[in-house]
Amino acid sequence: MKTTIPQALAEAVRRDPAAPLLTWYDDATGDRAELSGATLDNWVSKTANLLVDGIGLGHGDAVSLLLPPHWQTAAILLGVSAAGLAVDLADLGGDAQPVEALFTSPDRVERAAAWPTTDRYVTGLLPLAMPLRELPAGYADYVTEVRNYGDHFRGEPVAPADRAFAGPIELSHLDALAAADDRATQLGFGAGDRVLIDVTVHPDPVDWLLAPLAAGASVVLCAHLDHDKLDDRATAEKVSLVLA
Numbered sequence: 001m002k003t004t005i006p007q008a009l010a011e012a013v014r015r016d017p018a019a020p021l022l023t024w025y026d027d028a029t030g031d032r033a034e035l036s037g038a039t040l041d042n043w044v045s046k047t048a049n050l051l052v053d054g055i056g057l058g059h060g061d062a063v064s065l066l067l068p069p070h071w072q073t074a075a076i077l078l079g080v081s082a083a084g085l086a087v088d089l090a091d092l093g094g095d096a097q098p099v100e101a102l103f104t105s106p107d108r109v110e111r112a113a114a115w116p117t118t119d120r121y122v123t124g125l126l127p128l129a130m131p132l133r134e135l136p137a138g139y140a141d142y143v144t145e146v147r148n149y150g151d152h153f154r155g156e157p158v159a160p161a162d163r164a165f166a167g168p169i170e171l172s173h174l175d176a177l178a179a180a181d182d183r184a185t186q187l188g189f190g191a192g193d194r195v196l197i198d199v200t201v202h203p204d205p206v207d208w209l210l211a212p213l214a215a216g217a218s219v220v221l222c223a224h225l226d227h228d229k230l231d232d233r234a235t236a237e238k239v240s241l242v243l244a
Contacts, residue, residue: 003160004173005081008180008213009044013037021218022209023237024071028224031127033071040075042151047079049149055119057100059084059156062166066090066104066112069199069221070125074209076103076142081173084158088167089205090115097167109136121145177214180206184215189241191216196234198225198244207243 002008012021017038024033035043051057063080065087067073080087088099096114103121104112112120123142124132131144160174171179183206189195195217197208212219220237225244234242 002177002214004158004162005078005164005176005210005213006158008177008210009037009041009078009082012213012216012218013041015216017041019218022071022074023218023220024223025220025225025233026223027226027229029127033127035071040071040078043072043075043146044078044082045151045153046146046149047076048083048153048155050146051079051083051085051101052153052155054145054149055101057083057085060086060163061100062086062088062097064088064090064099064102064104064112064115064117064167066102066108066115067123068105068125069203069205069208069223071221072123072125072129072142073205077205077209081158081164082153082155084156084162086163086166089165089169090167099166103142106132106136109139176206176210180210180214183207184211184217187211187241187243189215189217193217193240194220194238196220196222196230196237196239196242196244199223200225202243 018036020034021037021040022035063085077087098116101119102112102115102117105125120139121142122136122139129143131141135141161172164173164176165171195212202208208221220239
């Protein structure tokens with residue numbers, strides 16, 4: 001039984017490191033990114049190393065994510081969890097609470113100003129993980145900074161009772177995975193499924209990230225979904241369930 005979020009990711013990677021684990025489409029820009037388990041795990045490790053070795057965060061510290069659904073959001077959320085930190089899903093509601101670090105996108109910088117924090121990162125969520133040409137004042141570029149860190153994270157292990165979510169949602173890792181398992185059952189997918197998810201319909205990362213991980217499924221994540229492309233995409237990606 002999986003009892004922590006890093007354990008759920010590790011099991012997904014072990015099953016088949018080269019198989020697509022998260023595939024991203026944005027039909028507004030034409031962007032497509034396919035991340036195998038090994039590739040996603042590298043981004044997660046780099047993010048955890050940035051947080052622990054780069055800015056010195058420790059177990060239990062809180063990190064806010066004011067980010068839309070995206071493969072980089074997945075890497076950051078899982079990296080926060082791998083580092084033993086608590087994710088504050090600030091954009092899902094709730095009052096701004098002090099946190100140790102914050103990640104956001106350029107369109108949410110004004111809202112992010114409400115969160116008291118020391119370290120601020122922005123990502124343009126651009127194709128090919130390109131850096132921003134201009135940075136908002138007081139921010140570092142996540143995709144530029146994270147590339148300076150190693151592909152393997154060897155920090156202190158996360159325990160099931162450790163806090164996984166802070167802010168408006170307070171959950172331990174064990175409780176977060178139990179909720180994710182329940183959500184996977186509600187949405188109708190399980191081990192081995194490949195699920196196409198419209199992020200407009202399912203913006204909560206419990207639906208598009210944690211529930212698939214907990215259930216042993218892989219994801220085709222679609223933003224600005226063009227429904228005229230849906231059938232062909234589902235066939236090409238060998239999708240077993242569409243949530244759109």
